[in-house]
Amino acid sequence: MRIPKWREYFDLPPLFWLIALIALINAISFTIIIPLLYPYAKQFGLSDFQASLLTTTFALSQFFGTPVLGKLSDRLGRKYILVFSLAGTMVSNLLASVAGVAWLLYTARMLDGLTGGNTSVASAVISDITTPQQRPKAFGIFGATFRLGFVIGPVLSYLAQQLPTLPGISPLGMSFLVSAAIAAFASLLTLFFLPETTSRQQGFKLSWDDFAFSKIAKSATRPRLGQLFILTFLSGSTFTIFTFAFQPFFLNVLNQDSQRLAIMFAIVGMLGFISQVFALEPLSKRFNLIDIVAVSLALRGVTFLLMPTFPTYGAFVIILIVFGVVNSFPMPLIDTVLSLNSDTKEQGEILGINSSYLSMSNAIGPVISGLLVSLNYTTPLWITGGLTILVASFALNLKPKFRCSKSIVNS
Secondary structure, eight states: OOOGGGGGGSSSSSHHHHHHHHHHHHHHHHOOOOOOOGHHHTTOOOHHHHHHHHHHHHHHHHHHHHHHHHHHHHHHHHHHHHHHHHHHHHHHHHHHHOOOOOOHHHHHHHHHHTTOOHHHHHHHHHHSSSTTTTHHHHHHHHHHHHHHHHHHHHHHHHHHHTTTTTTTHHHHHHHHHHHHHHHHHHHHHHHHHHOOOOOOOOOOOOOOOGTTTHHHHHHSSSSTHHOOOOOHHHHHHHHHHHHHHHHHIIISSSSOOOHHHHHHHHHHHHHHHHHHHHHHHHHHHHOHHHHHHHHHHHHHEEEEEEEHOOOSSHHHHHHHHHHHHHTTSHHHHHHHHHHTTTTTGGHHHHHHHHHHHHHHHHHHHHHHHHHHHOOSSSHHHHHHHHHHHHHHHHHHGGGGGGEEEEHHHHO
């Protein structure tokens, strides 16, 4: 007799649920500060472009820091590198909460990026403790915990701004303080309850290849798969242009405040979590995966164009709801198409390269957005809307080149 689907999750090792809890706490700590980076930067007198560099500073620092932490976790063990990474988030957010000058805020974001390899180390822990058969399920749940963090974090960001302020800390700074406290809790949880999961004691040797520069340069010209890497970069770049641009639009054009901005992030996170958990699997079984990616990107682009077309708070909320529903589809499906069209022995490398393209887009998108916002608060929304629709067309043209149905591997 077949075990009911919900009971299959109990087949995962108990230790997995501990690392999933730690990952959720870490995601909450991270997403608390996302809705307030822009308004907090404006408190320091930074320009729109300078504010965008806070996101780029974090992304670039993480790009360089993650391979180092990954190597160290192989040499010294997962547990203490994970503790170090979480402690880095705690210290950086403490520094940001009391920063009185802009350069300290940039330093805090750089420190958080350099020590921000906790997701990759936690992923390594999951690989250590699960069998190959358990890993798809385990990583699916692990990804869902991060998505759930995007629901809880912005809500806590809103609540943190209601707390009584401490000397030298503004209401927005209180959100950084709460984030630091949550990261500290995750550090203690890891230190006292997570056992070491690897016995490997490899020599520590780092090279430029570990930063994936050569792989990224070569992979763009790789037959077939290179076009999916480019799709990831284009999709990620247009999305991060919007992620930064909609904040000054919301605050300055719609005349809203940072507390409502946090609520908007929470709405997007909640809808993304619901659609990914309940809609993504049924849709992927019924439709071609590339078709879903293309349609979701096209709808995303249309929502970007509609926001400046109807610049009212009520219209924005309705448009954002549509955006939240379709926004969670492209990246998981691109990863799935890559998985279906690559050899089993190289899937880890392929997905790692794809993540590097996404990291690059996370660094480049905000800079472009900051430059465009300096011209006009609506300009980046118009431009990224049109570009996203073009990216959707590019995705659709890839359909004949790939196996794009999950039924192929399910049959």
